[in-house]
Amino acid sequence: MEAFREIFWNIAFGSLVLYTLGAAALGIFIYAIYRRFRLWAVGKPDKRWDNPGKRIWDFIVVGIVDGLFHRRFFREPYPGIIHFLIFAGAGVLLVGTALDVIDHYVFHFISGNVYLGLSFVLDMGGVMMLVGVVMAVIRRYIQKPERLNTVLDNAVVLTLIFVVVITGFFIEGFRMLIATPEGLSQPEFYSHPEWARWSFVGYFIASFFAGLPESARLAWYIGLWWFHAALALGAIFYVCLSFDKLTHIIVSPVNVFFKSSRPKGALTPINIEEAETFGVSKIEDFTWKQLLDLDACTDCGRCQDRCPAYLTGKPLSPRKVIQDLKTHLLDRSSALLVAKVATPTDGGGVKSLIGEVILEDELWSCTTCRACQEICPVFVEHIDKIVDMRRNLVLEQAKLPETGEAVLRCIETRGHSCRGTTLTRTDWTSGLDIKLMSDDSNVELLYYVGCAAALEDRSMKVAVAMGKVLKAAGVKFAILGPEETCCGEPARRLGNEYLFQMQAMKNIELFRNYNIKRIVTTCPHCFNT
Ligand code: SF4
Ligand code: SF4
Known part of the structure; x- marks a missing residue:
């Protein structure tokens, strides 16, 4: 037996x-x-089957x-x-x-x-x-x-x-x-x-x-x-x-x-020509994937523990942002499932997404450092949501903090993001004998220096070190010097996608003129552009 x-x-x-x-x-x-699937489907399209x-x-x-x-x-x-x-x-x-x-x-x-x-x-x-x-x-x-x-x-x-x-x-x-x-x-x-x-x-x-x-x-x-x-x-x-x-x-x-397959740090572009409104001002303006994120969040708080904004006492917790959005989505679920479209103030007493559900201060406290996304066990994408709401504030409502506004103005008028600098884009090359593309564009690669490394005292050491390394390695390279303009990333992260795309087009035009095939940069913002 x-x-x-x-x-x-x-x-x-x-x-x-x-x-x-x-x-x-x-x-x-x-x-x-x-039922939940129908609620996620209220969101805007997002191609995640690629x-x-x-x-x-x-x-x-x-x-x-x-x-x-x-x-x-x-x-x-x-x-x-x-x-x-x-x-x-x-x-x-x-x-x-x-x-x-x-x-x-x-x-x-x-x-x-x-x-x-x-x-x-x-x-x-x-x-x-x-x-x-x-x-x-x-x-x-x-x-x-x-x-x-x-x-x-x-x-x-x-x-x-x-x-x-x-x-x-x-x-x-x-x-x-x-x-x-x-x-x-x-x-x-x-x-x-x-x-x-x-x-x-x-x-x-x-x-x-x-x-x-x-x-x-x-x-x-x-x-x-x-x-x-x-x-x-x-x-x-x-x-x-x-x-x-x-x-x-x-x-x-x-x-x-369905997690993002974009390179880390890259943001979702807006089709400026075709978009009827910019950014997100209502919960249903998010994409279906952004709504799915809200349900995937387990409220574990790991992101909050890593967020430099939260840890330095700023009014931002990425965990709370996601949970507040989720609560708001559920509060509005019946109306959304019935009507599919509703304005933020319809139905009497509906909270506005920006200002009531998520405070403007929360949105402007984010450094978009990505620490929250790196630690999140279920791959919630916080930054796109925050930047999408910023886009609405900046492009639709012309609202942003004074310091942010000054940076955008600096990029628009002077082509860089370093307010108050007295340096030029070639000061750091002094004594290094570094070529400009305008003098000789027959090079292996372009060193795209970026605003901070060229125009900011402390960061100039990075450009100098990179220039020395490339020369020591015998690489034939050049810089754009006075022709270089901001990559536009700071504007993009502040929510001004329009200014970013203008800057990007200027740079692409410049690269085409010089037939540039390879670019190196030491700046994470330029890299993620
Ligand atoms: S990206 Fe923003 S929310 Fe996320 S950890 Fe960095 S500062 Fe905090
Ligand atoms: S780490 Fe991810 S799952 Fe945990 S609270 Fe943050 S968003 Fe939610």
Whole structure:
């Protein structure tokens, strides 16, 4: 006789009720996703199907490196371990359940050593989840790091996971005390303790209740089984209705699949000729991907912890920006789904996106450094949203801080962004014998110096060093000197896409005139232009 597992033992109508309600839960879940899908579809188009082969490959790589091996999560060990324990434990239990279903309905293979090994692995999975939940509770309710925004949903989710796993272990314990499948003279705990010990948690629990009369053990077993099933199904219904924390299991991978394939630091261009309005002033002005981002965010706060604006006391938290946008989207969801188009002040009392949902000060506090996007485990794209709202402020409402306005004016009138400089674009070349393109354009490459390195005292050292390196390497190069004009990136990041594109066209024209094929730059802004 080999060890094996019997499911639904002595549970009258267990499979019927479970599968019926399970199917209902699945239906509701699909409907919840569909409803959310319609909400995302309210957003503007965004071509995220480009290069599908590369997308699929990137998705697999990210899935393995950041999903399975938790690279991004482990950058912070404690929260990383919590996530890993819950994620891996749940994965083990999910796979175990799927194998049980295959074993029961397709072909029988879980018996003997396979059964014993699987029992051990499944118990390990449950233990991992419990440890993860306890660590999460300690972190969220005892340590209380500033970045965590604790709401009722967190308590509900942690409690559900904990109770579902614990009751699962108790059922396991009572099953080995009561279930006497065909071929066994007594339940597993009494007849084959060497088998039962492989389910080490269940065995441990069973040892406390082994002395109960059979009727009591049976009552406990059946009662716990129904309680566990109701709780597990209730959890699915809760996820469908709240569409909150746990839905990131579905939405986050989708968000990863559609993540930006642009080079890091590059912003989305506007078609100036065809655009009817500039930037984003209403939630429905965002693209569908930007709306999807809002649901993918797990409110983990990692971005807030890395944001230099937040850390230096500026009125900006990237986590809060995303969560505030999400709340606003949900507040407006009914109107958006019915009308698809509505003005920010329609319907009475609708908050305006810029000024009420997101404050102007928040938008102007962002340095667009990208630290938030680098750390975000689900690849939320914060900067595009912030810049899109800035674009609306600058291009539609002519609103921007005085310092920003002065920079834009400087670029427009003087072709550079360094207000107040008395230097020229060639002062740094003094004594270095560096050629100008206007003198000799027969060179291997153009060194595009950029405003700061040419015109700002501290940064000039960078240009000097680069010039020396290129000369020492024997590279035939030249600079544009007085012909060089700002790449336009500062204007772009401030939201003035129009001025940026003007500058870009001027530069492209210049490059064409000199038939320039290769460009090097030491400035990250010029590089990202
Ligand atoms: S890009 Fe903006 S929001 Fe993100 S970390 Fe940098 S300053 Fe903060
Ligand atoms: S945007 Fe990303 S890093 Fe920030 S709270 Fe959301 S999931 Fe976490």
